[in-house]
Amino acid sequence: xxxxxxxxxxxxxxxxxxxxxxxxxxxxxxxxxxxxxxxxxxxxxxxxxxxxxxxxxxxxxxxxxxxxxxxxxxxxxxxxxxxxxxxxxxxxxxxxxxxxxxxxxxxxxxxxxxxxxxxxxxxxxxxxxxxxxxxxxxxxxxxxxxxxxxxxxxxxxxxxxxxxxxxxxxxxxxxxxxxxxxxxxxxxxxxxxxxxxxxxxxxxxxxxxxxxxxxxxxxxxxxxxxxxxxxxxxxxxxxxxxxxxxxxxxxxxxxxxxxxxxxxxxxxxxxxxxxxxxxxxxxxxxxxxxxxxxxxxxxxxxxxxxxxxxxxxxxxxxxxxxxxxxxxxxxxxxxxxxxxxxxxxxxxxxxxxxxxxxxxxxxxxxxxxxxxxxxxxxxxxxxxxxxxxxxxxxxxxxxxxxxxxxx
Amino acid sequence: xxxxxxxxxxxxxxxxxxxxxxxxxxxxxxxxxxxxxxxxxxxxxxxxxxxxxxxxxxxxxxxxxxxxxxxxxxxxxxxxxxxxxxxxxxxxxxxxxxxxxxxxxxxxxxxxxxxxxxxxxxxxxxxxxxxxxxxxxxxxxxxxxxxxxxxxxxxxxxxxxxxxxxxxxxxxxxxxxxxxxxxxxxxxxxxxxxxxxxxxxxxxxxxxxxxxxxxxxxxxxxxxxxxxxxxxxxxxxxxxxxxxxxxxxxxxxxxx
Amino acid sequence: xxxxxxxxxxxxxxxxxxxxxxxxxxxxxxxxxxxxxxxxxxxxxxxxxxxxxxxxxxxxxxxxxxxxxxxxxxxxxxxxxxxxxxxxxxxxxxxxxxxxxxxxxxxxxxxxxxxxxxxxxxxxxxxxxxxxxxxxxxxxxxxxxxxxxxxxxxxxxxxxxxxxxxxxxxxxxxxxxxxxxxxxxxxxxxxxxxxxxxxxxxxxxxxxxxxxxxxxxxxxxxxxxxxxxxxxxxxxxxxxxxxxxxxxxxxxxxxxxxxxxxxxxxxxxxxxxxxxxxxxxxxx
Numbered sequence: 014x015x016x017x018x019x020x021x022x023x024x025x026x027x028x029x030x031x032x033x034x035x036x037x038x039x040x041x042x043x044x045x046x047x048x049x050x051x052x053x054x055x056x057x058x059x060x061x062x063x064x065x066x067x068x069x070x071x072x073x074x075x076x077x078x079x080x081x082x083x084x085x086x087x088x089x090x091x092x093x094x095x096x097x098x099x100x101x102x103x104x105x106x107x108x109x110x111x112x113x114x115x116x117x118x119x120x121x122x123x124x125x126x127x128x129x130x131x132x133x134x135x136x137x138x139x140x141x142x143x144x145x146x147x148x149x150x151x152x153x154x155x156x157x158x159x160x161x162x163x164x165x166x167x168x169x170x171x172x173x174x175x176x177x178x179x180x181x182x183x184x185x186x187x188x189x190x191x192x193x194x195x196x197x198x199x200x201x202x203x204x205x206x207x208x209x210x211x212x213x214x215x216x217x218x219x220x221x222x223x224x225x226x227x228x229x230x231x232x233x234x235x236x237x238x239x240x241x242x243x244x245x246x247x248x249x250x251x252x253x254x255x256x257x258x259x260x261x262x263x264x265x266x267x268x269x270x271x272x273x274x275x276x277x278x279x280x281x282x283x284x285x286x287x288x289x290x291x292x293x294x295x296x297x298x299x300x301x302x303x304x305x306x307x308x309x310x311x312x313x314x315x316x317x318x319x320x321x322x323x324x325x326x327x328x329x330x331x332x333x334x335x336x337x338x339x340x341x342x343x344x345x346x347x348x349x350x351x352x353x354x355x356x357x358x359x360x361x362x363x364x365x366x367x368x369x370x371x372x373x374x375x376x377x378x379x380x381x382x383x384x385x386x387x388x389x390x391x392x393x394x395x396x397x398x399x400x401x402x403x404x405x406x407x408x409x410x411x412x413x414x415x416x417x418x419x420x
Numbered sequence: 421x422x423x424x425x426x427x428x429x430x431x432x433x434x435x436x437x438x439x440x441x442x443x444x445x446x447x448x449x450x451x452x453x454x455x456x457x458x459x460x461x462x463x464x465x466x467x468x469x470x471x472x473x474x475x476x477x478x479x480x481x482x483x484x485x486x487x488x489x490x491x492x493x494x495x496x497x498x499x500x501x502x503x504x505x506x507x508x509x510x511x512x513x514x515x516x517x518x519x520x521x522x523x524x525x526x527x528x529x530x531x532x533x534x535x536x537x538x539x540x541x542x543x544x545x546x547x548x549x550x551x552x553x554x555x556x557x558x559x560x561x562x563x564x565x566x567x568x569x570x571x572x573x574x575x576x577x578x579x580x581x582x583x584x585x586x587x588x589x590x591x592x593x594x595x596x597x598x599x600x601x602x603x604x605x606x607x608x609x610x611x612x613x614x615x616x617x618x619x620x621x622x623x624x625x626x627x628x629x630x631x632x633x634x635x636x637x638x639x640x641x642x643x644x645x646x647x648x649x650x651x652x653x654x655x656x657x658x659x660x661x662x663x664x665x666x667x668x669x670x671x672x673x674x675x676x
Numbered sequence: 677x678x679x680x681x682x683x684x685x686x687x688x689x690x691x692x693x694x695x696x697x698x699x700x701x702x703x704x705x706x707x708x709x710x711x712x713x714x715x716x717x718x719x720x721x722x723x724x725x726x727x728x729x730x731x732x733x734x735x736x737x738x739x740x741x742x743x744x745x746x747x748x749x750x751x752x753x754x755x756x757x758x759x760x761x762x763x764x765x766x767x768x769x770x771x772x773x774x775x776x777x778x779x780x781x782x783x784x785x786x787x788x789x790x791x792x793x794x795x796x797x798x799x800x801x802x803x804x805x806x807x808x809x810x811x812x813x814x815x816x817x818x819x820x821x822x823x824x825x826x827x828x829x830x831x832x833x834x835x836x837x838x839x840x841x842x843x844x845x846x847x848x849x850x851x852x853x854x855x856x857x858x859x860x861x862x863x864x865x866x867x868x869x870x871x872x873x874x875x876x877x878x879x880x881x882x883x884x885x886x887x888x889x890x891x892x893x894x895x896x897x898x899x900x901x902x903x904x905x906x907x908x909x910x911x912x913x914x915x916x917x918x919x920x921x922x923x924x925x926x927x928x929x930x931x932x933x934x935x936x937x938x939x940x941x942x943x944x945x946x947x948x949x950x951x952x953x954x955x956x957x958x959x960x
Contacts, residue, residue, distance in 0.1 A: 068467045076473075
């Protein structure tokens, strides 16, 4: 037993040992001029951490971005799968150990941004270092603010999306036009609707709660306990009243969005959701959803948010990472990404800042076939509230709905 | 008759997943209530090949990593089981071998990550090997522990009495005797590493891109056709290996 | 001989470092994390998370649910494997059986979960078949085989994964222990086939396979992919419960997750020790 204890202590002592061997401070990296960054970043490997569950997105990265940054800068871009809390934990563990990071660029937003700021794992502010930053639509509150947190140059906008309902028009002739109509609709069409118990489902609940409150301004700024308690209580009342008419009589909920998508694709439910307004086109093009799938935004609106690129503070190739991020927000890369046949991710550039020829290219992109036009839903966009609303909804959805018996 | 029925039943049970996955893999938009797909296409396979042009390299990496883990774990486990049988308190060692399994894998990976980082193994094959061996080595040890019984020792001694050198006794008596268990250990530890996504992806921070790491995420995503293609890509290489090595794997060793 | 022993000691030392050192270090990390001493947002010692434990029954419920799923899966798999090895010994030795049993081992649990979902869900292949055959007339009429309240879908998946492995294992032990010779011997001495099975074969097989059975049971207790795909959000199995706390949205929840993980690990360790002791007491 003594031996084991010794081993244990030896292992624990590893916790405290090992000094920092980072070769440059973030300030030193960011003090360089762009030509210096360009010179230093060339011919380096860059590791980018992102969600890798969509072949179209992966294809955009591996057959377009990867060869382009190789051609332009000799950068060897490696893409790997990591996201959300797992990513935050890895970066936090590296930082706690005082070691340089294995990651250079991370694809983040909202609560992950918040977490990475909390553990101080991001390099920055870096956005105004990027030559292409002047194209960014940084006056747009849906782009310059991430879950009520000012972006402040700590993450670079990459794409912008809005939450939509997706329904099968061959099964549902007239979907509920508003959140107010939703309970009556669900009651009239039992078994067709459910709420996924994950990120997208929480965005649905947030939008629903804001619709109930009637005033999106209530959810601006820091988390407000009184506002949350009042309107989440209202939300649970309404959800629980409709619950017997949900899929499987509301006795259970899908744990993942992918599973809800499969239920929808198999025809078991008539509704699914997406945080990306163009996803319906993407999924129909891949043959996943039936061609009768349509997306729309119910009134008074749904949450619109942006997703971002962060550079890791302990990055071993920060200059090369900046070069890649700068490329990803270039008009060419953004145009390609916005094509619904490529990815369909809405641009974060200010079209007015582009040349007339570039602007025309953006305007002439093949339009979405099954998703609503961007212009028609912009008026129905709600800003993301503080991350705490999401955290609390997630906890309380379990306590007040999932674990509560169906009435 | 009963024997045939049993064979057919189990054969059918084990073949069904391959059949259904193969159909799903070539069937876009196959929905309730169609029992068979209305149309067939290789679109999902093509889009997967297009999305990652390193699949072949990943296959090689997977094979190499899994072979190393299987060989080290099985050989190590065999030796460890022998060494444990000779300690004063084999039961204690056996109990210790269960320690890595007391932590569910989702937890174990996260909890050892800080130490892998401090050992400067994060982001490398070395870190992945440590993580995989942490699971595979005690598995093989415990599985092979049952071999070093009184009986095996007696066989070994008998061989020595009959004039075998220790090496001969090992090669000609013990190894053949242990082969059924050894091949199960080899096979299981190979697959354990082959199918691992969590440890490999987390401990290498995504840098050791095995085939599993490349296609695993698709299995859990919304696109059922793609998930089926990815599943088959994971299943077929070991199935092929099983087929090729069937003779070696199943040969009944001559006890001489 | 002494050099052989010395190398054995060295091997054991290295083994201990890996198998004991690393998990214990991780466990220590979890313990320190649960009292706020280490971790990304650690702010110094606090007993808060331990005190909050009294009000939370979620962990206990998911432990009980996991025990039910693991117990049922292991029981069914062992019964199926014993049935095959003792009841169909001749068939098992003939082609194509030895190869056939390796086939299900090729399925990783995520693929098994995906396959069973596509096969057994209400819009799945069996439901389509029964609809076309006129056995059911709507999607909802098909019984709930996955994501059911009792965890039946998870249990089925675990059995499909475990019983071929256990059959192979029992078969290897059966051959290596020369149970066939014993069978002939007991029969010569006038014992019935049933007596041989229950008095000789089953105890030998179970005793010698005990470590593997224990491992299989523990692996089921800690399973993650299958419960996520084939289970319900409530009740959750242990790994899903821990992962929910570990991975979701909020770093401030991390100490609570570390605490849950620590308790689960200690609980499993205790369970393992008790089971080892039990199998030893019944050893003969």
